[in-house]
Amino acid sequence: MFSTFDPLQGKRLTIMNESGEIVAPEWMPKLPDDKIVDAYKTMLYARIGDLKAVSYQRQGRLYTLPTNIGQEAAAVGSALALEKTDWMVPAYRELGAWLVKGATMRDYFFYFGGSEEGSRYPDGTRLLPVSVPITSQLTHAVGIGFASNYKGEKDVVITYFGDGGSSQGDFHEALNWAAVFSCPTIFFCNNNGYAISLPREKQTKSKTIAQKAIAYDMPGIQIDGNDLFAVYRATSEAVKYARDGNGPVLIEAITYRLGAHTTSDDPSRYRSAEEEKEWEAKDPLLRLRVWLEKKGLWDDAKEKDYSEEATSDIESQFAEFEQYKATPIEDIFKYTFEEMPDSLKEQMIEVRNHVNRMGG
Amino acid sequence: MFSTFDPLQGKRLTIMNESGEIVAPEWMPKLPDDKIVDAYKTMLYARIGDLKAVSYQRQGRLYTLPTNIGQEAAAVGSALALEKTDWMVPAYRELGAWLVKGATMRDYFFYFGGSEEGSRYPDGTRLLPVSVPITSQLTHAVGIGFASNYKGEKDVVITYFGDGGSSQGDFHEALNWAAVFSCPTIFFCNNNGYAISLPREKQTKSKTIAQKAIAYDMPGIQIDGNDLFAVYRATSEAVKYARDGNGPVLIEAITYRLGAHTTSDDPSRYRSAEEEKEWEAKDPLLRLRVWLEKKGLWDDAKEKDYSEEATSDIESQFAEFEQYKATPIEDIFKYTFEEMPDSLKEQMIEVRNHVNRMGG
């Protein structure tokens, strides 16, 4: 597959087009229908979760958070290609992927509600926490893959970053290391056209991000990131390639965030309504729904039912989060090191005493 | 030229082979004979300077220094392609290039003799000081090129780095920036096969460093770095390309340091005598001398005369350096800022008083 879709020749993998038609049946992944329905449900769940989070934020019940709307196929499709024991190293805009991997909306609310508890995922999730410093996490994914090789395990790693992130030095260093040491690491770029306000064309001069793989002699492929099938298929191929000991792969998924960069951002300042419209038509949920409906796997009633189910699930998780008022003082100190040094103990007591004095 | 020598196709520019024969006359640069003789002289001068420096170091009269032997064609040939007002941003192993640009052996001795005076080149030299933190200097070259564009000047910039240096994040960030802003910057990689002990094959998995240019949509070319004509021609093309407003170029010059990494290094620990022998036969001076002699432009007597002239010139510059005993206390402080803040004044007085007390 990787040699077929040479980014230098302008090739891009699309399996299902914007109208939900299969345009490259030869690449159609062999997914049972129920899995596809599940995938759609997860995408829908992620979308509802995202919209909910944004609205809670507007109400002042969560803090600044990134939006995910529009990128659900890339997130969910790539994560579905992993086994349970594989690792995931996220950036911050892959909600759907985290949900597949085992994180919950509760975690999401805690994190963007201002508590580190949100990064303590269920045991054994093999999901790293949100990484805010752009692209720094790619190096971690390389090391995880290295350790996997070292231990003779077959686990692979997927790591996410954005088009903007491809400019960072860590991108280069990570891909180079991964190639040199044949680390089973999949570098998944969510190219959503913007780094906050900066359009992709001003981020780098190369026509694709996928072609940057050539610098490391690793496969690089550009795919339609709003096409669940293309995302799933390409990631599966990459996972297999990596698991078979061939080393890393770079995937560039072309997508678009239909929302703002974060809840503090106003995209109308830097992109046109027409452009947004255009991309609304490419919505990854819409096209998959069309496909499912044509196959008789989905309908309005199911959409409504599942939306309600998801909404109430998400709301109850939010309610759980809202019980959490403030970080316990001890928690601020006790995870700095395995054992608390005297200096931190003294400081912790200082805070406690102060709070007590204030009658807090 | 850049499209002819596609690194992905294993193409490399050689004009004069190891035996001093012109194997690609169509690319032979139109250099007058006397210029070529001058180039050879500079290479010879650089070699003698380098050997001298190493021997002074062995005698304890200079501190640790890198060796240049074997890389003279890459250094001199590339620098000769520049105009006087062009800029040069070195790493630390391009003695021949610095000499062409206007630095002197005196500067070299001062710097590796432990005095910052060695980085104060003659006014207007447009040569930046040695950059020790690997690859960090590439970003400076990009900025200089940016400023050149900004001011509407036609000056280009050349910057040097090694095969090892290509792994650093700054390599990626610099090339990307240069391409995005069309900076007239020539990235000249001296691929001498090793980063201290690490062979090129373990540094990066790509077959060439030149192909990394594809990641930035800029021309990249691999050349025989021990062939003065190839170096001069490729750099001239790159200079013209950049000066014409087309943006940056990446050149990978294949060369070899015949000496140690630095005077503290013992290359026999990590490379074979056979390999060294092989490369001795590819000595850039040897082959140019053969060519010159065939053309009747050079002979043993000239070699002897010029070597003596160079040696005595270098020795007298070294003698000048050896008069310099210690950095004046004031110099340690006064260049920290344009104006010395009180804190530094106090500290300077503290040192002075102490030295006076000690009768120093």
Add this chain to the structure above:
Amino acid sequence: MAVMNLVQAINSALDLKLADDKNIVLFGEDAGFEGGVFRVTDGLQEKYGEKRVFDTPLAESVLIGAGIGMAVNGLRPICEIQFSGFMYPAFNQIISHVSRMRTRTRGMFSVPMVIRAPYGGGIRALEHHSESTEAIYGHIPGLKVVIPSTPYDAKGLLISAIEDNDPVLFLEPKKIYRAIKQDVPEEIYRIKIGKASVLQQGEQLTIVAYGAMSRVVQQAIQHAKKDGYSIELIDLRTIYPFDKQTIVESIRKTGRLLVVHEAARTFGVAAELMAIANEEAFLHLEAPPARVTGYDTVIPLPKGEDFYFPDAARVYEAIKKTIKF
């Protein structure tokens, strides 16, 4: 005069200097077209064009490194780092080159660069968006570090920073970006880098603070005044080279020192000022120099940050403790 908040005052300084000197260029991630995520550079690209005010790729090391090259080749770069927590990828450029070029070349090349970044906490931000690591930068020889705490100071100090022929790290306390309004001259004026400002005169205790903490301390002092305490408040303004003279004179007068900063305690700015109190005013000390600071932990996410950042109550406690010693 016009009423300005910190954002407006900084914008005004940038605007005036861009107009004044065509060698000044201003750039950063989203600093051009968008006018910065805090809108500090709003309108400047429109006014001065994309050539002089522009966006960069997302790469801080080359952002600063290219700035060095521009400076060497005659420009005066003003680099914006989106948040001070994202300056670290450029740390090597700052410590190895920005701050050393003049010494290294014995004055042949210098780096008249301003690095601007919003810094500090208290705005309920995401991880890495509340950093306060000024002590780290203050420890780097060859770098000046400035932190304003009022619109007036911000404008005057930034103009001085831009005109300075050496690199200046200009950290903007984002918590108070819009919190304080002040009458600020519309034209160019300068505040000397390296001079602290005595915000209040007092007899019993010298407090040194900077950035958003200046306000917190002022609140505490108001409280303390009611209780009859007389306190001198020095706004440090420049972290390096700091105004030893003003601080020492004040300590000699009051006999007591309290330093307040939101950064982690150990090896922080307060320690240095306490050391200076010892070296220069030991015999005047009537109580141990003291500090109220953040803690030696990672800065907590919003649900914990109120425990972390000094507030007026904590400062007030320390005031009483030091005066009553």
Add this chain to the structure above:
Amino acid sequence: MAVMNLVQAINSALDLKLADDKNIVLFGEDAGFEGGVFRVTDGLQEKYGEKRVFDTPLAESVLIGAGIGMAVNGLRPICEIQFSGFMYPAFNQIISHVSRMRTRTRGMFSVPMVIRAPYGGGIRALEHHSESTEAIYGHIPGLKVVIPSTPYDAKGLLISAIEDNDPVLFLEPKKIYRAIKQDVPEEIYRIKIGKASVLQQGEQLTIVAYGAMSRVVQQAIQHAKKDGYSIELIDLRTIYPFDKQTIVESIRKTGRLLVVHEAARTFGVAAELMAIANEEAFLHLEAPPARVTGYDTVIPLPKGEDFYFPDAARVYEAIKKTIKF
């Protein structure tokens, strides 16, 4: 017991721990095949194979960043940075991730990593090869910083660092790599991180030093002894979390403190210890806590470095001044 210098003691610690725990991997630029530019890792690749002891590409950020990933996935990485002056490209990884992973994930993931680097000056080295920026690292919450000054300490501390489940920055004073020989046990032993060592007992003055400065101070003390002074010398060993108790007890006894380090003065380690003296022993102080340090300039190239680094004479002057105060 065997006579070892610092290089041998460190090599021995690495050797024993590599033998002890197969999850330990050791890597760095030229650290594998070549055995390191200072030969500290000599023979280890031969003994443990390329899989466990290996060379990396020339890229410090991923060197540390990959180490984080390894740690998260069950390995115990020992990362060598060739010189501490080349750690800065990895600064973002260290301050943003190495030191924060445990807090960020509430203990789910930790980074049991050792970062080793030769540090400090006095060896007539090239630019950037004499750095001493321990105060910067000490100010980073979540990171331990250790600096040994003898072969015995180096081995015991390094073993503790390797066994520590948190990241430890282990700075090796390269000036004394081969300068001191000592009887060192051949087997595994541990020295607790966070405990200083009292090298000499005394009554009139407490001196705190570390790294190569410990020797310099010892020379000064010998001189001072002849003049009848009684001095207590504390080798700090751990920069963070440092041994406040030992230092404070000593100051309470002697009434005087002098801190010696080669790093730049302002915002350096000495300032913190002087602050601690105030906070914890103010009423015992008979003279102002003092410091002998490097200066706030770029570290000079060899022809100037003797003016920069504290020597026994400078320390001796300060001893006299503090005791006679």
